[in-house]
Amino acid sequence: MKRVLVVDDSRTSRRVLKDILDKAGYEVTGEAINGKEAVELYDRLLPDVVTMDITMPEMDGIEALKQIRKAHPDAVIIMVTAAGQKEKMMEAVKLGAAEFVAKPFVEETVLEALEHVAAEQAKD
Incomplete structure (x- = not known):
């Protein structure tokens, strides 16, 4: 559980997340700037x-999230949310999001989310 696809339209957010992941030993296999790119990259990279x-x-x-999970039901997706996106978060949970991380990123929170989804996968 080490290969990560980072999807965010903000270059700064991608860079901050990439730094956190690199430092923790994760491999950022790809970056996408919107959902359309994310779906295409997921199919190619299978992170x-x-x-x-x-x-x-x-x-x-x-x-x-919908499209990736439809094609790859086992896909593990951590949603990144800004303040005030409670409804979208609830929808994402229903659609199979594995975990949530809020912006601005807090290193510990990001890594905890990754460890949590890794532990869940290990159970299956």
Whole structure:
């Protein structure tokens, strides 16, 4: 559970997340700037886990989550949320999001979310 696809339309957010992941020994296998790119990259890279921003242009994280999980029911997707996105979070849970991380990123929280999904997968 080490290969991560980072999806966020903000270059800064991607960089911060990538730094956290690199430092913790995760391999960022790809970066996407919207949901459409995320779906295409997922099919090509088959990462262990995806960090998916909810609010993005072209295709949002919820729609990308739907499409990826439809094609890959075992996909592990951690949703990245900004303040005040409770409804979107609830929808993402129903659609199979594995975990949530809030912006601005807190290193411990990001790593805890990754460890949590790894532990859940180990149980299956």
